[in-house]
């Protein structure tokens with residue numbers, strides 16, 4: 001019984017320490033919402049969103065803007081995206097409008113990507129490597145994970161790792177199309193992009209293994 005109380009106190013302190021640092025820059029509406037989020041008071045969060053429905057889209061946009069500021073700590077970024085996503089989800093539930101939540105998810109995805117790589121080569125075929133994962137712990141990645149190419153060009157994913165990888169683009173936040181079969185160690189898979197768009201892709205096996213191809 002006693003240990004349960006300590007676990008609860010610890011959980012509250014942890015969530016406070018996640019959300020507190022960015023509170024200073026929040027509007028009253030967001031502060032009220034973050035209070036409800038800290039205590040996981042869904043009813044209150046819902047009431048706040050419903051009472052301020054017309055203001056929610058601009059509120060979420062300003063949360064995203066704060067999360068995109070360079071130099072912000074990972075904890076603050078996480079807290080802001082977490083709050084923005086929660087607010088946008090409740091907004092979708094009450095208004096039926098899906099665009100806002102999609103926007104948060106895209107921003108959140110993009111915040112985890114590396115710098116955009118625009119190859120200059122005229123080959124029309126670009127390589128994304130899946131390097132050998134780290135022995136000290138899983139570090140499954142795509143290199144580069146943020147690539148921009150032109151319509152009609154192709155990307156070859158080369159698996160230099162000793163694990164298989166299966167990935168696909170998420171039509172929920174971008175364009176569908178990529179659907180890699182299981183790429184065995186030493187194997188590769190080529191895909192030609194016939195349509196322009198933004199392809200956000202994830203590996204089904206390894207959480208956090210993500211990438212994006214932008215086709216102009």
Ligand SMILES: [Cu+2]
Nearest residue numbers: 165203205206
């Ligand atoms: Cu994987």
